[in-house]
Amino acid sequence: MSTLHMPPAHPFDTSGLLDLGEDDTLHEECGIFGVVGVQDASTFVALGLHALQHRGQEAGGIVAHDPEQGFNNARRFGYVRDNFTSQKIMETLPGPLSIGHVRYSTSGSKGQTAIRDVQPFFGEFSMGGAAIAHNGNITNANTLRRELIERGSIFQSSSDSECIIHLMARSMGRSIPDRMEEALRKVEGAFSVVAMTRTKLIGVRDPLGVRPLVLGKIGDGWALSSETCALDIIGAEFVREIEPGEMVVINTDGVQSHFPFRRQKPRFCIFEHVYFSRPDSILGGRSVYETREAIGRELAKESPVEADLVCPVPDSGTPAAIGFSLESGIPYAMGIIRNQYMGRTFIEPTEQIRNMGVRLKLNVNRALIKGKRVILVDDSVVRGTTSRKIKEMILDAGAKEVHFRIASPPTAWPCFYGVDTPQREKLLAATMSEDEMREHLAVDSLKFISLDGLYRAVGEAQGRNPTCPQYCDACFSGEYPVKPADMVEQGFQMKPAAE
């Protein structure tokens, strides 16, 4: 799900939150969760969303259905724990069927978010209401939106995801699942969807399976979740991943599965392994933590260096740093301490606080670092601004040498499948070679894991298959498995096929 990069046509209320300018990571834009067949389903959804909060912190929404009270919803800016835990709010969301969504805030440059952009979206059809929550991004949303408006649809948000509900409204399908199938066949891009009618919980993954979606069992009921860590929190058993291209329709009788789309070779997002997913989630039978530790080991093999300490850039670099330490035998240490009470945004901060940037969040363990040769392990380099500030803090504390090791290949291309990335020209790796980056960051050495090394670490012993890659790695390779039609229309230059 993403907002349209068009001038804001719709008047809306905004959240009033300003990002602190530390926008130097990639952001998963959404987490989705649904549950059917349990009492107070919305409370389970709230807990699931709390566990998926790392996938989106700006806002969250929950829809629930109760046979007597019908559909109810609540949508709020801010954390799940602040919005969806009180007795007062949860009792407005009764019933045994509920879905929810957390979303990441697109930063100021793209226009502000309104509460009406917060999912799940709801539509009233002649056969009853339905709500949908979408993780991913529709690459032909602009075209669809234009066509729908021409035919008389009225959009209420600036979100690409709203197209789905309008396509459903115009479908001639007799049932809501039929209409959803028809709608999603018109949609291009990446999508994992959790939806609900008055009686059914529905889950769908796009044919490439770019975004994750898993199935869990809880008592007599069922759950759908972006990641397994959210099944753990509600005590649900992890059953299996929803397959790429699969649609499941779940009610109290059980799970019905079918594959409505043209079958394609799956291309799961490799960055979910590197950064997005939580380390305690399971992907491909192994914990994400172990995969990241393996990335660190691979990195230590590819780019060893003599040093006194291996330190993670907290918290995302931690597992790879541990792996690097285990492989290299260089002691692991917490050279940088993260302030636990740091949130993502400040409301209209003073200039001085705005300028503090990363220092509000991280502090160097000065007494530990002084006089040491330090290996810093980070998950990725996006704009490079944070890496630079951290390097300065480390040197300022008296480190003798600073060596950066990065647990992913250079990020040189934007993602159009549901991740918020800067424009290509803002990506450090899009404009500089590895050497130039090292000079730019002014560190003693800088090494990225190779693309093959990354594939090995995620379990592909032979590395990447260049003719038919096993994952979507467009952010590293520039090879986009689905053409980003809207973006190309807006002038985005794809990598020449011959390259």
Add this chain to the structure above:
Amino acid sequence: MSTLHMPPAHPFDTSGLLDLGEDDTLHEECGIFGVVGVQDASTFVALGLHALQHRGQEAGGIVAHDPEQGFNNARRFGYVRDNFTSQKIMETLPGPLSIGHVRYSTSGSKGQTAIRDVQPFFGEFSMGGAAIAHNGNITNANTLRRELIERGSIFQSSSDSECIIHLMARSMGRSIPDRMEEALRKVEGAFSVVAMTRTKLIGVRDPLGVRPLVLGKIGDGWALSSETCALDIIGAEFVREIEPGEMVVINTDGVQSHFPFRRQKPRFCIFEHVYFSRPDSILGGRSVYETREAIGRELAKESPVEADLVCPVPDSGTPAAIGFSLESGIPYAMGIIRNQYMGRTFIEPTEQIRNMGVRLKLNVNRALIKGKRVILVDDSVVRGTTSRKIKEMILDAGAKEVHFRIASPPTAWPCFYGVDTPQREKLLAATMSEDEMREHLAVDSLKFISLDGLYRAVGEAQGRNPTCPQYCDACFSGEYPVKPADMVEQGFQMKPAAE
């Protein structure tokens, strides 16, 4: 504008306000205001809405358009003065073109209002956006809504007014005014509409002209308002009333007028004279205050009685009480004092406070009333609950006699044209004769003005024309100028034509 009386299909956030149970008056449901061709148009709209607050106190909304920043809006529960006066909010509504709406809260029995029911409504069409604000009620809204949903429209509110914007979206018209014409030709009932595009302010009144709408001039710009009192507050000159069936399209070049509907004999709402409009507004060239004073004089002629004091039930009975005193020569006095700090609603009050009812708002001037024969003049009797409590308070204070004089005929029929009335069986006059009401209220005498007397007071020297009444007086006569189709479908029994 009214909400649909259907089970709430749409999940929504509600305002959390509870009415205090003093629901014993009729409520105008909306006030509308728009302005074009002035700087900071939205501030003028806020002021206009503040002057129209008596037409709707639950919520208000403003849309403004600025050539650079496009459309912006803000919608809030509560008074205009609390929501639309601060620098902070008003600077989010820039531009020379703006419209606004205040709405009355439909009480709990009809389901609660959501912020998404608050107007103006906005739609993005292929030729640009438009916003509309509607005063009145669409009597075939349910049918229209059902048909629109079947064709793929997605409704965002439970408001009848939203039909207009969907009808516009589906119109083949080349311009927004053309589409509005086409949409309004499909709509039945009562409507005064103020709308805006990126460059134009539009005003329309239904062919019967049930609800008011006036045109004003302010500097080089123009204003549209429900009543003239809102022109006064912004210093605009009152130009003329918009005619029944007229559509005006206003931009910086001036006002273009045409009459897109089949011409009919006008039937303006006579209750606007009695109660809804503000006493300082001008209707038909005379101040509403003077009309009400004339009603009081007429009442004194029709139903004289010997007494010591004429007291109004504050504040709506005041002008008629003054008229009654002037005609009868019996001294006018404030026997009942109104608490100025009383609002309409309390948030989750204690049981004890909930039970206080009218005593929170009114107190008898005990020392003045003691031992006196008192004539109480009120504007109308709806359920009769307030009249009864006031009578008790007056007797409890030691009055010798209590005579009620009512400035309108018995209210025996609900309004379906934009006024919130109780169901017919709750109207005291629907189930009792005048004598029975007097007994029920246990007062020494009770007299209503006659329907002819009321027509005379509003300026029809010959009284009511029974074959072709000059006003809509359905609430008194049961003669509905437009068939309330949705209501009849839901089982409402109209008065037999032969009666």
Add this chain to the structure above:
Amino acid sequence: MSTLHMPPAHPFDTSGLLDLGEDDTLHEECGIFGVVGVQDASTFVALGLHALQHRGQEAGGIVAHDPEQGFNNARRFGYVRDNFTSQKIMETLPGPLSIGHVRYSTSGSKGQTAIRDVQPFFGEFSMGGAAIAHNGNITNANTLRRELIERGSIFQSSSDSECIIHLMARSMGRSIPDRMEEALRKVEGAFSVVAMTRTKLIGVRDPLGVRPLVLGKIGDGWALSSETCALDIIGAEFVREIEPGEMVVINTDGVQSHFPFRRQKPRFCIFEHVYFSRPDSILGGRSVYETREAIGRELAKESPVEADLVCPVPDSGTPAAIGFSLESGIPYAMGIIRNQYMGRTFIEPTEQIRNMGVRLKLNVNRALIKGKRVILVDDSVVRGTTSRKIKEMILDAGAKEVHFRIASPPTAWPCFYGVDTPQREKLLAATMSEDEMREHLAVDSLKFISLDGLYRAVGEAQGRNPTCPQYCDACFSGEYPVKPADMVEQGFQMKPAAE
């Protein structure tokens, strides 16, 4: 009660409300209420304060005592109805004994109010806690405060009333009533006090009886109130006024009365009759409304004029206008309409709205006024700014002549006994003769009631006794019954005794 006119020594949070600049009336600064011997006493206090809201609109506070839960309190900015009606807040104030206070906002020029300035004040003494609520003003507060600080008292507010609680803390008295007596004997100025211990409700009036205080009976319990209108709302019976210089100590056994101060000739504030008290309150056996009507009659006798209409400046001029009309035979009419939805303040309004001033509140009934000779009756002229704007609005509407009649003598001196008045030089009557004022306001005539006329209207058939006036009329006469010591110290020039 007033805030000290010293530089704000104490750091505090302020309410953030800005007055709209319509500060052209005198403001009673406080209303007080207490009740003992009833269940949920705090709800009765809330209702009483709601009825006394005209005496102070900025903030309110309630303290209650429950044998099990001890003392609890709540203090809030804003109206009683918004703060003290919800189940949620009222259940935090349990018990059979409670007192409360509403206060008027001193305007920006004097510094802003903090929540810690909101009464009742509370002190913990060695024999238990006590809370007090004060209406009036301590004229030697600065001196007392200075002395108390030197001896080690720590002040928590900038309020003069806090001195009382510190004086009580330092008293050697064995009981709280004893300590209160001792404290109040050190205090100069005007005070009506309602206080409570764990078991007793206490009421005191200063020896001159400047501010009102009345006793009521409710069931087996008792109430103390600034005015009788607040007894009416809770259904209490009005027993009698507390006497000047009297102290009553009330528990479940009954009312004990004594007179701890040196006896003096009473000097009740005559302006309570003219403006402060509610028209339905009873003072001296007659309703305030009747007194004001009598003032209007007296004014018509003293300063008759030929005209077409007598119009009140709403709402405070209404009873006098009715009296003027009854005496003169000139018809009474509502030439100026007040917006019911106008509050006293706006939060950070835009410049444009700030400049609207009185037009936000009042509108002229243009159609009625046009071509007429109009008598406008107002209660008083303070700065004259409002009178001037109203005159302009009336003329702008086409009135032929405008005659002002004022229901009080020229206000030429500030009040130091609990009323918020502008500095002397801001009072129009302090710098201009009646003729100069007429010219300044540019009206056809301007007449004030004479001081003797006012005394006659309040029931002193012989008028004012110049050697020993029956009332405090310092605001008209400059004769202050208690020397305003702090003010004289700060440079206030009293009228020479010889004058």
Add this chain to the structure above:
Amino acid sequence: MSTLHMPPAHPFDTSGLLDLGEDDTLHEECGIFGVVGVQDASTFVALGLHALQHRGQEAGGIVAHDPEQGFNNARRFGYVRDNFTSQKIMETLPGPLSIGHVRYSTSGSKGQTAIRDVQPFFGEFSMGGAAIAHNGNITNANTLRRELIERGSIFQSSSDSECIIHLMARSMGRSIPDRMEEALRKVEGAFSVVAMTRTKLIGVRDPLGVRPLVLGKIGDGWALSSETCALDIIGAEFVREIEPGEMVVINTDGVQSHFPFRRQKPRFCIFEHVYFSRPDSILGGRSVYETREAIGRELAKESPVEADLVCPVPDSGTPAAIGFSLESGIPYAMGIIRNQYMGRTFIEPTEQIRNMGVRLKLNVNRALIKGKRVILVDDSVVRGTTSRKIKEMILDAGAKEVHFRIASPPTAWPCFYGVDTPQREKLLAATMSEDEMREHLAVDSLKFISLDGLYRAVGEAQGRNPTCPQYCDACFSGEYPVKPADMVEQGFQMKPAAE
């Protein structure tokens, strides 16, 4: 600083926050910070308090002084980052001199906190105002409070720290520092104090130096802070620790130091090393992180065990777990993942969410743990409830063996010097032997570091000096360096001296 354990004598507003019941750690109750000689001093204080947030999360307050605007303050419930970063609030706190305080919420069982308990406290003395912020606990506060009330002081909070300001008010000292000295000489217990007058920043540490306080230099100005990590965030240079018993008075001319108290052997709190202080702070010339790593090494030496993984209980067990892994050679791994979006409290949560407890915060890395022998390293065992739940989660995930290693000796005695500990009978180690605890927790082994081992790890090569311990270790040993007078009065049984 702590609240008095007396029935709440003072009526107050409470924060409405409910703890989630995960009260199974010890809580430092306060962090203090002050700065003088820089522009916008309050912004530095806000940043410092943000870095000290781990010492108190319930509420924070800042006082600032500006030569023109005098003293201003702001106090709020919640995190510093939510309250003290906006332009709007910070511009109300101008000036070059400012102090601040963060406090920990004492849990519901002890009564709720009111905003008036939030420091800094302020007092107006005859020579001017002063504000103080206190970290620690006054052990004779009840006695002092009783005596002060008897002499006429009025307390505004239930905090022990307020005694200091009243003692200062009653002092005959000529200057504020003199008065503070005199006041603090009457106070028993532990205190680090940061205070300010109109021109001076003052820092004091009690003679034992139980709580930390450090001095920093920033530009031409100076800072005082509980820990060095807060100097880092504002870019201040760490100068030195304030000595036990030292008082520094700082203005733009520099730092004046003296030692007003009877000299005693220092007894710094050893638990600051184990848990309270941030790992990047420097105590005794070494980073707290390194000390904790050393504790882990010492623990591995004292209590080795064969296993597959060493896992920390996040986040406080992390450095000791790393040390244990380095010493033992058993790989370090993140077997338990902490939810980053977890706050400390929920507002009125549903029953279901309340029951989730630790699962809201922690999740086991199931795929990693399955079939492994796991060493869990935690900082301490308080009630044992969390340890038990974590053990269950680990076993539920399929661990083969679970071995607990605790980085502190058994916590068997409450702290009375500024740390919130449960009553003695709630401490697991107060009622059970180590063996009984192991059985109670049902783990394969459970070992605590020895008291001597802990002393060695903090740098005392010879271990603990039993006749004159180098640290305050009362929570482990029951040997209290200052008699907790109020507690003994309330019935607390001290350990027999002979033991």
